[in-house]
Amino acid sequence: MSLLQIENLCLSFRHYRGLVHEAQTSVLRGIGFDVDRGEVLAVIGGSGAGKSLVAQALFGVLPGNALVSGIMRFEGVLIDKTTRPRLLGRRMALLPQSSSHLDPMANCSSQLRWAARRGGRTIRKADAQAAFLRFGLPASVGKAFPHELSGGMARRVMMAIATITEPDLLVADEPTAGLDAGNAETILSQLRAAADAGGGVILITHSLPEALKFADRVVMIENGQLVGTEAAADFTGSGASLRSHYGQALWQALPQNAFGAANA
Numbered sequence: 001m002s003l004l005q006i007e008n009l010c011l012s013f014r015h016y017r018g019l020v021h022e023a024q025t026s027v028l029r030g031i032g033f034d035v036d037r038g039e040v041l042a043v044i045g046g047s048g049a050g051k052s053l054v055a056q057a058l059f060g061v062l063p064g065n066a067l068v069s070g071i072m073r074f075e076g077v078l079i080d081k082t083t084r085p086r087l088l089g090r091r092m093a094l095l096p097q098s099s100s101h102l103d104p105m106a107n108c109s110s111q112l113r114w115a116a117r118r119g120g121r122t123i124r125k126a127d128a129q130a131a132f133l134r135f136g137l138p139a140s141v142g143k144a145f146p147h148e149l150s151g152g153m154a155r156r157v158m159m160a161i162a163t164i165t166e167p168d169l170l171v172a173d174e175p176t177a178g179l180d181a182g183n184a185e186t187i188l189s190q191l192r193a194a195a196d197a198g199g200g201v202i203l204i205t206h207s208l209p210e211a212l213k214f215a216d217r218v219v220m221i222e223n224g225q226l227v228g229t230e231a232a233a234d235f236t237g238s239g240a241s242l243r244s245h246y247g248q249a250l251w252q253a254l255p256q257n258a259f260g261a262a263n264a
């Protein structure tokens, strides 16, 4: 049984035109994919494609004017209002795209401890320091407030928070945005290690090379629709093994392949 199944996920936003006319804008249409234990699944697509909304729908953190339909299951159990609170933070955790999700009024160590407690764990000072160190952060970061962090540090603090309970499913929404190559590699390697240890990981990214280096499969989203699911290993050579046009186009668009094609 898959760790996570998403079937026919549709999402639209309700808004008003003028004072009385209600309209709906459809932003996700018929999205479906599975994630298995031991797997990193990359969700790739351009800006505005709908990647973050898939994650927000899964975690139930959409704005009030969102209308969602479709089926999501965690280990076969339907994710709904009753089951989701038992899963969040314990069995599945989200690394959000924006660091505005950190509480501006609390230091990083408190936020890490809260996350652990929400997931049913109590951590000691040494555990907190070790969690920060895993992402290249000094122990002193524990006393820092979010406004004292650089963008890349804030992202790494959020990663420490998301992973503190060792969730079965980790969804990382553009985890390397704003990070230098070394820190990006650290985070992506930790995601890979979480999957290799038996968890499932969804890696949301713009970058095909990043996805291919760390993921097993790649799901492609364009304009709110799924336009291809490919094994990462099929992005090779001329791309003849790729089943989707979108996958082939993405592969051909990589600079090294365009160079190869020009010299073929």
Ligand SMILES: Nc1ncnc2c1ncn2[C@@H]1O[C@H](COP(=O)(O)OP(=O)(O)OP(=O)(O)O)[C@@H](O)[C@H]1O
Pocket: 013, 027, 045, 046, 047, 048, 049, 050, 051, 052, 053, 054, 063, 097, 206
């Ligand atoms: N609260 C909202 N109300 C209305 N439209 C929204 C809302 N949030 C997102 N959208 C729209 O839904 C679409 C998908 O947004 P989403 O944030 O999922 O894109 P994304 O693929 O994550 O992009 P990026 O790579 O830039 O983060 C966009 O067109 C966006 O404008």
Ligand code: NI
Pocket: 051, 052, 053, 097, 173
């Ligand atoms: Ni996004």
